[in-house]
Amino acid sequence: MKHLNKSDLNALESRYRANLINSCSGIKSVNLIGTKNNSGTTNLAIFNSVMHIGSNPPMLGFILRPTTVRRDTYTNILDQKKFTINQIPYDLIECAHQTSAKYEANTSEFDELNIEKEFIKEFEAPFVKSSALKIACSYTNSYLIEENGCRLIIGEIEHLIYDDRAQEKDGWLDVSKLKSTACIGLDAYVETKLIKRLSYAKPHKNLE
Amino acid sequence: MKHLNKSDLNALESRYRANLINSCSGIKSVNLIGTKNNSGTTNLAIFNSVMHIGSNPPMLGFILRPTTVRRDTYTNILDQKKFTINQIPYDLIECAHQTSAKYEANTSEFDELNIEKEFIKEFEAPFVKSSALKIACSYTNSYLIEENGCRLIIGEIEHLIYDDRAQEKDGWLDVSKLKSTACIGLDAYVETKLIKRLSYAKPHKNLE
Numbered sequence: 001m002k003h004l005n006k007s008d009l010n011a012l013e014s015r016y017r018a019n020l021i022n023s024c025s026g027i028k029s030v031n032l033i034g035t036k037n038n039s040g041t042t043n044l045a046i047f048n049s050v051m052h053i054g055s056n057p058p059m060l061g062f063i064l065r066p067t068t069v070r071r072d073t074y075t076n077i078l079d080q081k082k083f084t085i086n087q088i089p090y091d092l093i094e095c096a097h098q099t100s101a102k103y104e105a106n107t108s109e110f111d112e113l114n115i116e117k118e119f120i121k122e123f124e125a126p127f128v129k130s131s132a133l134k135i136a137c138s139y140t141n142s143y144l145i146e147e148n149g150c151r152l153i154i155g156e157i158e159h160l161i162y163d164d165r166a167q168e169k170d171g172w173l174d175v176s177k178l179k180s181t182a183c184i185g186l187d188a189y190v191e192t193k194l195i196k197r198l199s200y201a202k203p204h205k206n207l208e
Numbered sequence: 209m210k211h212l213n214k215s216d217l218n219a220l221e222s223r224y225r226a227n228l229i230n231s232c233s234g235i236k237s238v239n240l241i242g243t244k245n246n247s248g249t250t251n252l253a254i255f256n257s258v259m260h261i262g263s264n265p266p267m268l269g270f271i272l273r274p275t276t277v278r279r280d281t282y283t284n285i286l287d288q289k290k291f292t293i294n295q296i297p298y299d300l301i302e303c304a305h306q307t308s309a310k311y312e313a314n315t316s317e318f319d320e321l322n323i324e325k326e327f328i329k330e331f332e333a334p335f336v337k338s339s340a341l342k343i344a345c346s347y348t349n350s351y352l353i354e355e356n357g358c359r360l361i362i363g364e365i366e367h368l369i370y371d372d373r374a375q376e377k378d379g380w381l382d383v384s385k386l387k388s389t390a391c392i393g394l395d396a397y398v399e400t401k402l403i404k405r406l407s408y409a410k411p412h413k414n415l416e
Binding site: 001002003004005006009010012014015016017018019020021022023024025026027028029030031048049050051052053054055056057058059060061063085087090093094097098099100101102103104112120122132133135140141143145146147148150152154156157158159160161162163164167168170171172173174175176180181182184185187188189190191192193194195196197198199200201202203205207 | 209210211212213214217218220221222223224225226227228229230231232233234235236237238239256257258259260261262263264265266267268269271293295298301302305306307308309310311312320328330340341343348349351353354355356358360362364365366367368369370371372375376378379380381382383384388389390392393395396397398399400401402403404405406407408409410411413415
């Protein structure tokens with residue numbers, strides 16, 4: 001086992017440290033966030049930090065990096081108060097990763113990368129048509145993380161659209177059946193396979 | 209495709225909604241957080257929300273549910289300012305899940321579930337000995353999410369201990385090689401397999 005303490009970590013070359021620290025929290029969700037700016041240009045960006053915040057009301061969150069450079073997703077969310085979260089099927093991995101390239105302002109990643117978009121009539125932000133799990137959120141709040149200038153963005157779920165062949169009777173959705181990509185670090189993509197579901201844990205009671 | 213809007217979601221039975229909303233953000237990290245209280249009793253609890261916050265300084269975070277019931281992990285972190293994050297290998301899944309049972313105060317999940325603990329001399333909180341990736345953090349800050357009473361807890365990495373056979377030359381750690389469990393929703397555990405790593409994305413340049 002390798003053991004790095006704080007001063008070892010500080011001494012690492014910055015790209016090496018970023019690769020290591022980004023992979024050490026474990027397997028991460030990876031999703032495409034779709035937005036639209038005030039001129040109507042659509043935007044699509046990959047995020048590896050979408051997280052569950054609460055189910056009543058249904059809310060998700062994600063971490064936005066510091067706004068020291070242009071962050072179209074954030075600007076569009078503040079302007080339009082709407083965004084979509086789209087699952088990444090395995091066959092969309094390259095295109096999804098490529099959305100992280102710094103395209104010029106007012107370029108739509110949907111058009112640039114030939115990712116088919118989709119709209120529903122009740123919601124303004126664009127979805128990724130081929131995703132098997134699509135979520136429309138309205139912007140709720142943003143928390144500035146003082147330690148490094150990142151933000152936790154919170155949205156409430158307005159629409160949830162999914163392939164319900166992967167859903168079980170108790171509501172649980174087996175996203176591994178939907179070929180939902182997950183990731184490690186900044187650039188590695190994984191497939192997943194269900195090992196097991198377990199019963200609600202109680203003291204001194206065997207799990208099923 | 210099934211389409212649920214906000215009022216459909218609100219009308220769902222609460223357990224069904226919790227299962228659905230907890231699984232819709234995609235594959236999640238799952239880790240065991242180790243702490244110690246002021247009397248010296250160790251605690252171990254499973255969290256499916258550990259996330260990368262930043263690599264310089266190296267920081268991780270996790271979401272803590274509302275403190276309307278006893279939250280030993282949180283109390284211990286506030287008291288001792290230290291916690292560990294431990295990867296869950298496949299063969300520890302049942303024990304890890306069982307840590308979510310509501311044991312009485314001053315019960316150590318390490319002892320109750322026969323999970324072997326480990327200490328390093330420079331750090332007070334307990335590690336899970338069999339984890340292939342263990343992280344010692346000092347508590348940095350906590351952000352209350354007003355919308356539902358959850359908290360984002362931030363810690364800075366003090367020690368990073370890992371099986372470096374899974375590490376590549378550029379620092380990236382292939383946690384899928386370490387048999388690191390990930391999860392879906394509240395009770396389902398998955399294994400992962402690397403599909404590919406991709407190069408840094410630039411406009412109009414093919415990925416490698």
